[in-house]
Structures are given as structure tokens and as C-alpha cells.
Amino acid sequence: MVVGILILIIVILSFRLYLYRRQLSSIRKQVEFIRENETNMELSITIHQKEWNSLIVSLNKLLKDIKRCKYVTLNQENLFKQTITSVSHDLRTPLTSASGYIQMLYKGGLDEEKQKEYIQIIQNRINSVTVMLNQLFEYTRLESNVYELDYERIDLNGIVCDTISMFYDELVQSKIEPDIQIEEGPVWVFGDSLAWIRIIENIISNAIKYGENWIGILLQKEDNGIYLRISNRTSTIEQKDVEYIFERFYTTDLSKTKKSTGLGLAIAKEFAIRMGGTIEAELNDDIFAISIRMKSA
Amino acid sequence: MEYVLQTNNLTKSYAGKCVVDHVNMNIKRGDIYGFVGKNGAGKTTLIRMVAGLALPTQGDIKLFGSKELSEQRRRIGTTIENPALYPHMTARQNLEYYVRLYGIPEKDVIDNLLKLVGLENTNKKKSKNFSLGMKQRLAIAIALLGNPDFLMLDEPTNGLDPFGIKEMRELLLELNKKGITILISSHILGELSKIATAYGIINNGVLVDEFNKNELMERCKRCIKIKVDDTKKAIAIIEDKFGTVEYDVLPDDRIRLFSHINKVSDVNKQLVLGDIAVESIRVVGQDLEGYFVELMEGKNND
Numbered sequence: 037m038v039v040g041i042l043i044l045i046i047v048i049l050s051f052r053l054y055l056y057r058r059q060l061s062s063i064r065k066q067v068e069f070i071r072e073n074e075t076n077m078e079l080s081i082t083i084h085q086k087e088w089n090s091l092i093v094s095l096n097k098l099l100k101d102i103k104r105c106k107y108v109t110l111n112q113e114n115l116f117k118q119t120i121t122s123v124s125h126d127l128r129t130p131l132t133s134a135s136g137y138i139q140m141l142y143k144g145g146l147d148e149e150k151q152k153e154y155i156q157i158i159q160n161r162i163n164s165v166t167v168m169l170n171q172l173f174e175y176t177r178l179e180s181n182v183y184e185l186d187y188e189r190i191d192l193n194g195i196v197c198d199t200i201s202m203f204y205d206e207l208v209q210s211k212i213e214p215d216i217q218i219e220e221g222p223v224w225v226f227g228d229s230l231a232w233i234r235i236i237e238n239i240i241s242n243a244i245k246y247g248e249n250w251i252g253i254l255l256q257k258e259d260n261g262i263y264l265r266i267s268n269r270t271s272t273i274e275q276k277d278v279e280y281i282f283e284r285f286y287t288t289d290l291s292k293t294k295k296s297t298g299l300g301l302a303i304a305k306e307f308a309i310r311m312g313g314t315i316e317a318e319l320n321d322d323i324f325a326i327s328i329r330m331k332s333a
Numbered sequence: 334m335e336y337v338l339q340t341n342n343l344t345k346s347y348a349g350k351c352v353v354d355h356v357n358m359n360i361k362r363g364d365i366y367g368f369v370g371k372n373g374a375g376k377t378t379l380i381r382m383v384a385g386l387a388l389p390t391q392g393d394i395k396l397f398g399s400k401e402l403s404e405q406r407r408r409i410g411t412t413i414e415n416p417a418l419y420p421h422m423t424a425r426q427n428l429e430y431y432v433r434l435y436g437i438p439e440k441d442v443i444d445n446l447l448k449l450v451g452l453e454n455t456n457k458k459k460s461k462n463f464s465l466g467m468k469q470r471l472a473i474a475i476a477l478l479g480n481p482d483f484l485m486l487d488e489p490t491n492g493l494d495p496f497g498i499k500e501m502r503e504l505l506l507e508l509n510k511k512g513i514t515i516l517i518s519s520h521i522l523g524e525l526s527k528i529a530t531a532y533g534i535i536n537n538g539v540l541v542d543e544f545n546k547n548e549l550m551e552r553c554k555r556c557i558k559i560k561v562d563d564t565k566k567a568i569a570i571i572e573d574k575f576g577t578v579e580y581d582v583l584p585d586d587r588i589r590l591f592s593h594i595n596k597v598s599d600v601n602k603q604l605v606l607g608d609i610a611v612e613s614i615r616v617v618g619q620d621l622e623g624y625f626v627e628l629m630e631g632k633n634n635d
Contacts, residue, residue: 069404073397073408074335074362074482075408075480075482076408076480076481076482076511076512076513077407077408077479077480077481077482078437078479078480079438080435080436080437080438080479081436081438082436088438089438092438093438093439096438096439103511103512106512107510107511107512110512111510125581128581128582128584129580129581129582132564132565132568132582133565133568133569133572133578135565136564136565136566136567136568136569136572137569139565139566139569140566140569154569157572
């Protein structure tokens with residue numbers, strides 16, 4: 037009787053042992069497969085027992101961590117490649133144009149007025165290259181987190197006014213009548229004044245570039261926060277563009293020559309979020325608006 | 334570049350008629366591949382052969398660069414036109430069945446997947462009472478069990494309303510970001526062009542063309558393409574005479590002018606007057622939808 041029970045126990049235990057060995061060799065095979073192939077796969081198991089289960093779950097967590105690291109690197113690599121392609125394309129066009137005008141100046145036979153005009157055009161092309169490079173540099177720095185912001189209590193009202201006045205010439209040239217509504221007294225926020233200037237500059241210059249004869253700038257206090265809204269009339273932005281507008285290198289109409297790198301709004305967004313604010317874009321009929329909300333200080 | 338799927342002269346014929354005709358398809362890792370063709374063009378048959386649900390009459394298939402298909406097929410998740418679900422089970426029970434079958438140890442995997450495809454609130458509803466869109470989403474959840482590297486979805490937007498289609502697009506983009514290569518077959522172009530990074534066009538079983546997103550945009554960009562002996566000078570003339578900066582210069586020195594498209598002869602005239610030798614000047618590009626329709630009808634088969 038006792039012997040019978042013992043034999044039964046031995047049989048059961050040997051069978052278990054056999055299952056365990058089979059499971060071990062299956063896991064080894066799976067690990068090798070995952071190691072040799074670039075794959076999303078995780079480990080699976082045939083034995084339904086608590087200890088085995090939790091072992092495989094922990095191993096899978098390890099695999100998930102490795103995958104996460106891999107995708108971060110991969111995405112950064114892709115971003116880098118995309119940046120290089122896009123930048124070299126954007127730089128080529130103004131440089132070719134500038135060098136065309138230089139060639140015409142070399143040939144001579146132009147009256148003084150034409151010469152001046154050409155030099156002005158060359159200057160403009162070189163400026164636009166400089167702007168693009170600066171934006172690129174700024175964006176890369178922001179992305180890689182080396183950009184330190186200096187936090188202080190600042191008057192946004194003053195910054196908005198100063199920045200608008202910097203655009204005076206451009207506004208007059210483009211025959212744009214700005215509609216400005218701001219608070220009487222100072223509007224205090226906590227943030228980096230340079231970052232705020234970049235935000236407002238980037239949004240306004242975008243509004244001038246793509247806007248048509250009207251720009252609205254609104255700054256007001258809300259319950260314990262501030263609300264800044266810069267809008268312009270447009271016929272080129274469509275509803276489908278709105279959700280991508282803050283993505284880097286996004287320019288609305290693919291068939292048009294890019295007038296910018298598509299980095300301006302991406303930079304504005306990075307800065308706004310870094311300083312703890314929210315930024316959003318909306319299109320109502322022909323009015324495109326970007327609004328920023330932030331706590332007041 | 335690593336390929337997830339390559340087929341070599343893949344052919345399937347039923348009763349002497351070629352349904353899939355010597356197809357050489359190449360899908361790169363990381364792509365969202367839009368597989369476009371009319372109904373009955375051979376899309377489903379091809380997907381079935383890749384998934385191992387039908388045997389090729391001729392030709393072969395490489396998955397992840399390997400011919401060990403049974404081993405590599407474990408890395409594929411597939412949904413075929415009419416999702417095969419257990420009609421008397423709920424969404425959760427359907428998934429539970431496969432979780433056991435595949436031996437997936439994580440307890441939370443079902444909840445996560447139901448949430449991912451937006452079926453977390455179906456509770457006790459049996460899958461036979463699901464709408465077609467819900468069935469599609471459940472089928473995708475099943476295909477995602479086991480963390481596939483390659484997802485083949487046959488007409489995944491069939492039976493979805495516009496909102497569902499948008500959700501599906503977002504889901505696919507998210508999966509793609511996690512490193513899953515996706516093949517989507519469809520007979521509607523509009524829903525694909527927003528997310529696909531590569532395309533294959535099939536017509537009567539023949540893969541008539543394969544191209545990526547950039548190539549498509551290049552083909553469909555409407556502009557005047559100009560090739561001259563002196564690009565820099567030509568640009569200065571164009572800027573000067575037409576007052577436009579809507580152009581760019583391609584790496585091979587060709588100019589693309591995006592404005593004045595219906596003034597080709599004027600542009601040509603000014604360039605020639607400016608002492609520039611114009612090698613070629615022509616308007617290129619057409620609209621996306623039209624381009625696809627022509628390909629699918631086999632008109633652009635040159």
C-alpha cells in the first residue's frame with residue numbers, strides 16, 4: 037500500500053520534472069529567437085503555475101524595458117535624418133537664388149538702381165538662411181534639454197508691446213492692420229523673458245507670413261491666469277492642418293515653396309510647455325488663432 | 334534596408350485563372366504599407382498566402398528575410414475580411430481563449446488590449462451582436478496578442494463610420510510608432526493617404542506599381558519642371574520677371590516652379606530672351622485621387 041503510494045508520488049513528480057525541463061528548453065529557444073531577430077515578441081508559457089508565471093512576467097517586463105529604449109533611440113535617429121534632409125532642402129533654394137543674383141552682378145551692365153535691388157535680394161536670401169539655422173539650433177537645443185530657462189516674475193504686457201513694435205516695419209510693408217487688445221496695467225507671469233519673446237516673435241512672424249491683411253492680438257487676465265491669443269485671417273490653412281500645426285517641419289501647403297522651416301511654432305510650443313503653460317491652435321472660418329494660457333504670478 | 338515581407342513571382346491560380354499574378358512585393362520594416370486595389374483585384378488572396386492560409390501555385394515568400402515561414406509566421410498578426418470570432422462569446426472571452434492558446438502569462442493584457450481598441454465597455458455583449466466595426470476592432474485586438482512585428486489588416490475600415498475610421502488611423506499610427514510594420518489593404522484611397530508611408534497598387538492580380546510616400550508626393554505635385562544650362566541665372570530671371578519666389582531647386586539642378594503654371598510659354602520665352610538654353614520645360618503632377626484611380630484601372634501602365 038505504502039509502496040504503491042510512493043510509486044504514485046514518484047510517477048507524478050517525474051512527470052512534473054519532465055514538464056519543467058520541457059518548459060525550460062522552450063524558454064531557452066524563445067530567448068534565443070528574440071535575441072537573434074529584431075522582434076517585439078515576448079515570452080509565452082505552457083505551464084500554469086504561479087511561480088513560473090511570475091518568472092515569465094518579470095522577464096517580459098525586462099524585454100519591455102529593452103524595447104522602450106530601442107524605440108527611443110530609433111525615433112531620435114529618424115528625427116535626425118528627417119532634420120538633415122529637410123534642412124538641406126530648405127537651405128539650397130535661397131542659396132541658389134543668392135548665387136544667381138551674384139552672377140548677374142558679376143556680369144555687369146546693370147544700372148545702379150538694379151544693382152542695389154539685387155544686393156538687397158541677396159541680403160534677404162542670406163538673412164532667411166540665418167533665420168533657419170538659428171531656429172534649427174534653438175530647436176535642437178530645446179529637444180536635447182540643454183536649454184536652461186531663467187525663471188523670474190515678468191510683465192507680459194510689456195513684452196507683448198515690445199515684440200509687436202519690433203514688427204512695425206514688416207506690418208506696414210505687408211499692409212497689415214494689427215488689432216491689439218491688451219490690459220491696462222502689467223500682467224505678471226512667471227517665466228523666462230527671452231523664451232516669451234521667442235514665443236511671441238515666432239507666432240507673429242507666422243501670422244504675418246501666412247496672414248492676410250488682418251492680425252489680432254489679445255492679452256487678458258482670466259481667473260488666476262493669463263490668456264494670450266494671436267490670430268490672423270487666412271485662406272491657406274485648412275482644418276486638417278490644425279492638428280499638425282505644432283509639429284516640426286510642418287508647413288501647410290506641400291505644393292508651395294516653403295517660406296520657413298516649419299520650426300517656429302514647434303519652438304513656441306516647446307517653450308510654452310516648458311514654462312508650464314498650454315498652447316493650442318484653432319481655425320474658425322477664415323480666422324486662424326493660437327492661444328496660450330498660463331498661471332499668473 | 335531590412336524587409337519584413339518579400340515575395341518573388343508569387344502566383345495563385347484557381348482553375349487556370351491567375352488571381353495573383355507573379356507578384357514581387359517588398360515591404361520595408363517600419364512602413365505602413367497601403368495595399369490598394371479594386372474589390373476582387375487579388376488583395377485578400379495575397380494576404381492569405383502570406384499568412385499561410387492558402388498555398389501559392391508558384392513563387393515564394395520571404396518573411397523577415399527568412400524562408401523558415403512556419404517559424405517566422407508567429408511574428409505576424411492577421412485579420413482577414415470577415416473576422417473569425419466565437420459568436421457566443423463576449424469580447425473578453427474571445428481574447429481569453431487566445432491568451433490561453435498562446436500561453437501569455439500577463440494578467441492585464443486583455444484589459445489593455447480592450448482599451449486600446451476601444452471595446453472596454455462591451456461587458457456581456459456577445460460578439461455575434463457586435464457591429465461590423467466592433468468585430469473588426471476585436472479581430473485587431475486578437476491579431477495584436479503575442480506582440481507581432483508585422484500586422485496584416487484586410488480592409489480594416491470596412492463597416493466603420495467616419496469617426497471609427499479616424500480612431501482606427503490613430504490606433505494604427507500608435508502601433509506603428511511601437512515598431513510594428515503594418516500592411517493595410519483597401520479599395521478606398523482617401524483613408525490610406527493620411528497614414529501610409531508606402532504603397533502597392535494591384536490590378537487584376539498584377540502588382541502594377543510600388544512607391545513610397547515621397548515618391549507619390551513628387552509625382553502628384555503640380556509644378557513646372559525646368560531644366561536649363563544655367564540654373565542660378567534662370568532663377569534670377571524667374572524672380573525678376575515674374576516676381577515669384579515659389580520655386581525650389583532639386584539636387585539634380587532642375588527647377589520646380591509652383592506658380593504661373595498656366596504660363597509655361599511665357600516662362601520659356603523669358604528664359605530664352607535671357608540667353609538661357611532651356612533643355613526641357615513642362616507641367617507635371619496631377620491630383621492624388623485621380624492618380625490612384627488611373628493606376629488601379631491600369632491606364633498608367635507604361
